[in-house]
Amino acid sequence: MYRLLAPAKINLFLQIVGNCLDGSGYHELVMVMQAVSLMDRVELMPRRDRQIKVRCTNPAVPCDQRNLAYKAAALLQRHFPACQGVEIFIEKRIPVGAGLAGGSTNGAAVLVGLDLLWQLGLTQQELQHFAEELGADVPFCLQGGTALALGRGEQLTPLPDLQDLSVVLGKYRSLSVATPWAYQTYRQEFAATYAQTPSEQEKARQEGGSATLLQAIQQHDLPTLAASLRNDLEKVVLPRYPLVAQLREQFLQAGAIASMMCGSGPTVFALAPSADEGYTIMQRVRRALPDPDLDLWVCECCPHGIQLETP
Numbered sequence: 577m578y579r580l581l582a583p584a585k586i587n588l589f590l591q592i593v594g595n596c597l598d599g600s601g602y603h604e605l606v607m608v609m610q611a612v613s614l615m616d617r618v619e620l621m622p623r624r625d626r627q628i629k630v631r632c633t634n635p636a637v638p639c640d641q642r643n644l645a646y647k648a649a650a651l652l653q654r655h656f657p658a659c660q661g662v663e664i665f666i667e668k669r670i671p672v673g674a675g676l677a678g679g680s681t682n683g684a685a686v687l688v689g690l691d692l693l694w695q696l697g698l699t700q701q702e703l704q705h706f707a708e709e710l711g712a713d714v715p716f717c718l719q720g721g722t723a724l725a726l727g728r729g730e731q732l733t734p735l736p737d738l739q740d741l742s743v744v745l746g747k748y749r750s751l752s753v754a755t756p757w758a759y760q761t762y763r764q765e766f767a768a769t770y771a772q773t774p775s776e777q778e779k780a781r782q783e784g785g786s787a788t789l790l791q792a793i794q795q796h797d798l799p800t801l802a803a804s805l806r807n808d809l810e811k812v813v814l815p816r817y818p819l820v821a822q823l824r825e826q827f828l829q830a831g832a833i834a835s836m837m838c839g840s841g842p843t844v845f846a847l848a849p850s851a852d853e854g855y856t857i858m859q860r861v862r863r864a865l866p867d868p869d870l871d872l873w874v875c876e877c878c879p880h881g882i883q884l885e886t887p
């Protein structure tokens with residue numbers, strides 16, 4: 577049996593440059609992603625037959641072929657037909673439909689775990705290739721840490737770790753946002769601003785502000801880092817979800833050095849320079865917004881992606 581830890585991610589930067597020029601229907605993005613220590617646990621047990629079975633502690637998660645953990649196992653089984661089946665148990669701690677890549681990180685964990693369980697001997701490059709086939713966020717989830725992600729999110733460049741930075745997450749339990757809806761709505765409203773040609777897209781990438789953030793990360797310059805966060809999807813999600821906009825504002829009032837929506841939302845993250853300050857911010861927000869529907873977590877930046885759980 578293998579037990580893996582699968583971290584969630586936040587986006588410190590999410591710029592929508594335009595449509596992918598390969599006609600795939602995806603968006604061309606510039607993202608800076610950060611793995612955080614809010615993690616799911618994924619257990620893999622061998623089966624004597626060829627079936628793939630998924631169980632999950634959260635009843636909102638589909639356990640059939642729609643589950644990304646299932647899809648990851650099926651993908652490897654297709655490529656390695658001699659492999660047996662697997663029993664997958666997901667202990668869900670990452671909220672679902674939250675913009676934290678919960679499904680993608682489960683898919684990444686199954687790739688890593690099955691490589692070991694089925695003794696496939698995959699290289700890092702082969703694992704990344706399977707991850708890319710599963711979804712745009714899966715390659716990052718595999719690798720974790722801090723990274724620049726281009727294209728649909730699959731072209732990754734590792735960045736220096738953001739040590740000592742505390743991340744407070746807030747999510748209303750009853751709210752969830754479907755990622756495809758957020759991107760489609762953005763396209764409906766902002767297609768006129770899209771860069772249309774390779775050179776226009778390159779210009780948009782250079783002028784989008786990511787270089788300032790990358791430099792701030794290199795130099796561990798927190799004020800500049802805080803000032804250069806960006807998430808274009810806020811433009812469509814915040815006006816429709818006033819509670820999310822209010823939570824973001826509340827984090828800033830509580831003393832966060834920065835606050836922004838995670839990916840397509842509705843989770844909001846706040847940054848603090850230490851765990852102590854992270855807890856203080858969480859308590860202040862809890863007092864200001866005493867809504868039992870609001871879940872809050874304090875976590876850290878995670879310097880890794882999928883890892884085996886150590887006993």
Ligand code: ATP
Pocket residue numbers: 636637638642643644645666671672673674675676677678679680682683713753755839840841
């Ligand atoms: P994204 O990676 O698109 O930002 P998200 O973090 O917003 O996703 P997820 O928690 O991954 O959201 O869930 C999105 C949908 O994916 C869910 O509604 C669920 O039906 C489906 N899903 C498939 N597999 C999983 C999984 N292992 N865990 C959670 N959701 C899953």
